[in-house]
Amino acid sequence: MLDNLEKFCDLKRNIAEINIDPLQRGGILTPQARAALVEWGDGYSVCDFCAGMLDRIKTPPVEEFVHGALPEFLGTDEVRITHGAREGKFAAMHALCEKGDWVVVDGNAHYTTILAAERAGLKVEFVPSSKEPDYAISAEGYIQAIERAYEQKGNVSMAVLTYPDGNYGNLPDARAISDACHDYNVPLLLNGAYSIGRMPVNARELGADIIVGSGHKSMAASGPVGVLGGSEEYAKLMFRLSSTKKNKEVELLGCTVRGAPLLTLMASFPAVVERVRRWPEEVENARWFSAEMEKLGMSLQGDRPHNHDLMFFIAENLYQISLKAKKGRYFLYRDLKERGISGIKPGLTRQFKLSTFGLSREDLEKVLQAFAGIIESYEKT
């Protein structure tokens, strides 16, 4: 038994020339991160000179990164490294909420927010988004959701805002929402998995009490790795020390990312800071791209003008093609792949999301030409 195991070795990734998957655009490694991965690949390599606390390691300079650079970058008091945004959300909910409490969550939230609440034994009251094509989330919606939870005699111990959400790339008015939550003394957790590392995000300016980000989603890191930040009031609860084990933070089980992913996060950080400064160019590219897509007969959903590289399109024309094309609804995936483009889920035609993040105008033109070519090829027949 346990033979023929070579199939688990030497596995190659089969990726297209241009990848427009929103999940993956922000996690492509920088050359610096790639070098860090090789240098620090061995298990527990970051622990060579550890005195017992991951975030206090001086060689490599984890302490300076976690206690200096990251709090400034995120605009928050305290930051720790997590296994990712979802693990950060669970840690915050588990530390700050009591089982049976209510958490108020935007209707566009990522599924992991709901799982984190379910794992922590919390009830979820949703803030519904407005109807298509906007899918907007408002401060008024948070007020109503908190009121609804109160009516059920619930204790609302947290609100979560997905900023932006992973479907439409919408950026709600976070400041107005945090103000509304604070009027009810409810802390706001900002899920910045699709923003931190792409665009400027400052927890303090947005009024976010807790903030999570994802290294592998938006900070050019090899995952899983993320960041969890909080204002002093909440940080001291989230990062409380064990009652029996000296210097060990309970909610983090002592140390979280005791390996290479942390070093890739650090190695990419200068490039990430730099790309965040170039965010206006990314927004400009996204707006130009979506206008061109609309000329081809597809329709952008969500914020207009759009403020993020993640975009959701309705494509009635592609759906019509799928009804007649060979392989049916898989034609788009296949035809795009033939043209060197991947990242739209196999089987989707009528609606899909994509990201333009970090792609040059030249690459984006190739994507547009691919869509145009596909549409044209079926119009002929």
Place this chain on the structure above:
Amino acid sequence: MLDNLEKFCDLKRNIAEINIDPLQRGGILTPQARAALVEWGDGYSVCDFCAGMLDRIKTPPVEEFVHGALPEFLGTDEVRITHGAREGKFAAMHALCEKGDWVVVDGNAHYTTILAAERAGLKVEFVPSSKEPDYAISAEGYIQAIERAYEQKGNVSMAVLTYPDGNYGNLPDARAISDACHDYNVPLLLNGAYSIGRMPVNARELGADIIVGSGHKSMAASGPVGVLGGSEEYAKLMFRLSSTKKNKEVELLGCTVRGAPLLTLMASFPAVVERVRRWPEEVENARWFSAEMEKLGMSLQGDRPHNHDLMFFIAENLYQISLKAKKGRYFLYRDLKERGISGIKPGLTRQFKLSTFGLSREDLEKVLQAFAGIIESYEKT
């Protein structure tokens, strides 16, 4: 602000020729894992062809690894990937125990077992080890600890055995301990962070209901990554599906290691299976090495004969040297490093642990010569 960030890039690891740190010996990457790290480094690379469940991904063959190879390797019904042994212990406790319950834990347990229990809101009743030099853990001790918890009107919902522990490398009689726990209907979690991937471990044969292992500690993987296995009865609770999010396992927050560490675990797996078959050689090396260390005046603690590569030594002679040596108790760290050896914590002289795992006789002879040379050099003065 946020300038001079280049210090986070291009960081080199300063490691000695021979590393005897028990934490790191089992996590050194195979060439196959190193290649996987580079190939799959980008964030979310394993998700290229995912249909919604990490453990069901067919390309790369994660499903075959998680549902085929690993259950057979661990001798258990169901396995999932975790961020490491500690995260596996917490997931098991969080899923299977109620806040306020008792968990019975061996006195040699890793600190993360205590943190996992504390995070899950559980009380801990310890099974004390016997006195020096054995530090043995017995089935009788588990019976007494369970009885003590019952006397406090507690509900004992789990027992944990560290196999082996990370201080002495002791391998208690797991079968006798699981039998004792089962007499009280208490499930046993086996912490195999230092065994799985080094030596043969079969949960079913040992009577372990739940089992955790560490990829970065003992399976030649780039961490953090681990395995969590369970018999059907407990697996269905630990891996229960969300009530609202289709196909998503609550306790794992949907997916855990959505990145390269999983691919390194897979790539090293054939070599790991092979090295587990060579375990008797490792034990032989450890016994020979410890006998030689004792000839130099140091004393092995724990099991005798010793059954594991992790060993704890008392070194009165080195302690005596530290009282007079330049730099005091840091002399040993410095003098070993000068001789190309690292892995004993700076400042330790009177007692320390080390591992011989995966080191050749030639390398082990260099380590012995270093100790001999250091002792001799101070005897002269």
